Amino acid sequence: MSETHALEEGSAFAPQFDDSGLIACITRASGDGEVLMLAYMNAEALRLTLETGVAHYWSRSRNSLWRKGDTSGQIQTVREIRTDCDQDALLLTVEAGGDGGACHTGRRSCFYRKVIAGDEGVGLVFD
């Protein structure tokens, strides 16, 4: 079995961290599947997530391990983890504690703005 075939069709979990030691992680809500956020994990964040069942990430801006919800109360209990074909991305399904949101701005999802291309260029619309 070639390396590519093993990654794509095997049952061994071999997360492909990038040159910075990170893997992209999409997080969605367990109830309605809404995409809440995109974050990154390093190997330790992934290990802690698997061990504790609570989502841990690596903050690229703060350069530190981060248990989501420690300050906001929006602790994410992990219901499911998936990986993609080439195992360089993760998809978490979570139940969010606190107010059920994920965004530090107070919104439920970080994706609270649409990109709109109009006559006057490209802008953002809140909805």
Place this chain on the structure above:
Amino acid sequence: MSETHALEEGSAFAPQFDDSGLIACITRASGDGEVLMLAYMNAEALRLTLETGVAHYWSRSRNSLWRKGDTSGQIQTVREIRTDCDQDALLLTVEAGGDGGACHTGRRSCFYRKVIAGDEGVGLVFD
């Protein structure tokens, strides 16, 4: 308005490409919202996506611009583009042509395996 505040609460679209000139892009299906894939765009792929309404990406493995579906027929007509709070990720909602799938392995979604932690370690399960 601070730079952070402008990024998070402004209506100007200012995609934050990383050191490699890329921005992460989550792509979901327009019908049921299923997360299909995670890919990356550079500035040109994003520009072409906005101009044509068809999803373009940057392939990190092939190091080339990539109009999704050119070989598979799974052309992605973009119904909506969102960006997140700090504008370093995109969320596309698309209608996929061809067989409606997105994964080069023939599955609809690239996330066709669950990560399962059991007594014998961590493995993957197809479903």
